[in-house]
Amino acid sequence: MATLGVESEEEGGGDEEEDEAWAMELADAEAAGGSQVHDQVVPTRTSSFRIIVHVDLDCFYAQVEMISNPELKDKPLGVQQKYLVVTCNYEARKLGVKKLMTVKDAKEKCPQLVLVNGEDLTRYREMSYKVTELLEEFSPVVERLGFDENFVDLTEIVEKRLQQLPSDELSAATVSGHVYNNQPVNLHDVLHIRLLVGSQIAAEMREAMYNQLGLTGCAGVASNKLLAKLVSGVFKPNQQTVLLPESCQDLMHSLNHIKEMPGVGYKTTKRLEALGITSVHDLQTFSSKILEKELGISVAQRIQKLSFGEDNSPVIPSGPPQSFSEEDSFKKCSSEVEVRKKIEELLTSLLNRVCQDGRKPHTIRLIIRRFSSGKLCGRESRQCPIPSHVIQKLGTGSNDVMTPMVDILMKLFRNMVNVKMPFHLTLLSVCFCNLKELSSAKKGPMDRYLTPSLATTRPGKRSFKIKDTHMEDFS
DNA sequence: TGGGGTTAT
DNA sequence: ATAACCC
Numbered sequence: 001m002a003t004l005g006v007e008s009e010e011e012g013g014g015d016e017e018e019d020e021a022w023a024m025e026l027a028d029a030e031a032a033g034g035s036q037v038h039d040q041v042v043p044t045r046t047s048s049f050r051i052i053v054h055v056d057l058d059c060f061y062a063q064v065e066m067i068s069n070p071e072l073k074d075k076p077l078g079v080q081q082k083y084l085v086v087t088c089n090y091e092a093r094k095l096g097v098k099k100l101m102t103v104k105d106a107k108e109k110c111p112q113l114v115l116v117n118g119e120d121l122t123r124y125r126e127m128s129y130k131v132t133e134l135l136e137e138f139s140p141v142v143e144r145l146g147f148d149e150n151f152v153d154l155t156e157i158v159e160k161r162l163q164q165l166p167s168d169e170l171s172a173a174t175v176s177g178h179v180y181n182n183q184p185v186n187l188h189d190v191l192h193i194r195l196l197v198g199s200q201i202a203a204e205m206r207e208a209m210y211n212q213l214g215l216t217g218c219a220g221v222a223s224n225k226l227l228a229k230l231v232s233g234v235f236k237p238n239q240q241t242v243l244l245p246e247s248c249q250d251l252m253h254s255l256n257h258i259k260e261m262p263g264v265g266y267k268t269t270k271r272l273e274a275l276g277i278t279s280v281h282d283l284q285t286f287s288s289k290i291l292e293k294e295l296g297i298s299v300a301q302r303i304q305k306l307s308f309g310e311d312n313s314p315v316i317p318s319g320p321p322q323s324f325s326e327e328d329s330f331k332k333c334s335s336e337v338e339v340r341k342k343i344e345e346l347l348t349s350l351l352n353r354v355c356q357d358g359r360k361p362h363t364i365r366l367i368i369r370r371f372s373s374g375k376l377c378g379r380e381s382r383q384c385p386i387p388s389h390v391i392q393k394l395g396t397g398s399n400d401v402m403t404p405m406v407d408i409l410m411k412l413f414r415n416m417v418n419v420k421m422p423f424h425l426t427l428l429s430v431c432f433c434n435l436k437e438l439s440s441a442k443k444g445p446m447d448r449y450l451t452p453s454l455a456t457t458r459p460g461k462r463s464f465k466i467k468d469t470h471m472e473d474f475s
Numbered sequence: 476t477g478g479g480g481t482t483a484t
Numbered sequence: 485a486t487a488a489c490c491c
Binding site: 032080081082083084086102103118119120121124144145146147298318321323325326327328329398428429 | 476477478479480481483
């Protein structure tokens with residue numbers, strides 16, 4: 001349990017109280033201090049100040065494409081999905097192409113634009129996990145955000161490096177990359193020193209990414225995830241920036257609109273605007289009570305703290321994915337025959353992926369989007385458990401697992417859509433989730449005998465706090 | 476407007 | 485099962 005630089009000690013104290021103290025510290029960034037309780041030294045963290053790095057690859061899909069085909073390197077390149085240029089390299093950006101521009105607009109802006117199709121994510125996904133695995137070598141605490149971003153909690157390795165560093169070398173310590181605001185580093189300030197060491201590790205990470213994978217990216221180093229993420233984007237392609245605590249408010253106020261705050265999405269932005277809140281300063285100074293009544297206590301308290309640059313959310317190791325899904329969107333799909341055909345395509349790719357992963361999904365889900373329906377993003381889904389005899393066949397490759405799966409999905413489909421009435425779909429997606437290490441036989445005491453020591457819940461994921469309720473197959 | 480992902484309710 | 489968030 002000794003993460004985050006806690007000197008764990010076993011004084012025969014109750015585990016339960018230790019867990020409480022631990023959870024408290026996670027929840028409250030200010031709860032530091034060498035509190036002495038009952039003449040027993042409670043894990044005294046020097047401070048609860050963490051060192052977090054956010055690593056953000058430059059135009060990731062475009063980079064992968066340029067590695068696949070080096071002839072694209074010096075040309076303006078866009079990656080296309082359906083009618084959209086989802087990302088593009090910096091050559092293309094110079095010529096006015098933006099992310100998520102329609103192909104039509106992009107070609108108008110930049111007739112020389114070279115387009116490659118990026119609807120198949122396989123190579124991007126594979127490269128993405130190579131990056132995460134490389135970062136995990138520095139510290140196992142790596143959280144993925146999409147395919148091209150990772151957070152790493154550097155607190156522990158920074159401590160280790162400082163302990164190994166002779167004091168005469170400390171005065172020669174230098175920051176790697178930019179310092180936000182050009183703020184001077186104070187070598188007598190322990191927090192500055194720790195961030196500075198963090199910046200050096202960030203530089204090593206970027207070097208390793210380039211040398212081993214050929215990828216460039218940005219990094220931001222700060223005391224929490226929010227700040228690390230915001231500061232990583234300050235100097236943009238292939239550079240890094242560290243934020244010193246004194247410049248935190250400057251960074252927050254550099255945002256021109258609350259919608260630029262990670263954690264404040266489309267819906268919340270609209271509701272905040274309705275309250276007259278548009279800037280970070282507006283949000284900081286708005287009545288907490290009214291905000292809580294308007295957005296609910298949870299969202300209100302979280303985003304208002306975010307507006308001050310406060311974020312106590314831990315870096316949660318992502319581990320292997322929780323789900324695998326494949327989508328296809330189209331102008332029109334309106335017959336059962338077409339639906340079955342699309343489902344078979346999606347399933348073919350998914351079965352390959354699930355087979356490679358090794359774990360077994362115990363739940364399958366079908367997602368659709370109907371035409372028009374006014375709603376943006378109006379999706380509907382149905383899910384059900386995968387029958388155990390089908391699960392068993394999953395790894396074995398040869399047997400026909402396709403047919404029973406398609407049958408299940410078509411039943412889910414008919415449960416959602418009345419096929420006797422006309423319908424018009426614009427998207428189909430299939431998702432495998434509820435992944436388990438082994439297809440555990442039904443249940444009962446024998447199970448523990450046959451598959452010893454294989455926990456069904458993921459280690460690392462909220463391992464504290466959850467009391468380990470033993471849940472049996474639910475979906 | 477894509478093709479993915481996550482957690483909370 | 486949906487809704488919010490992230491890329």
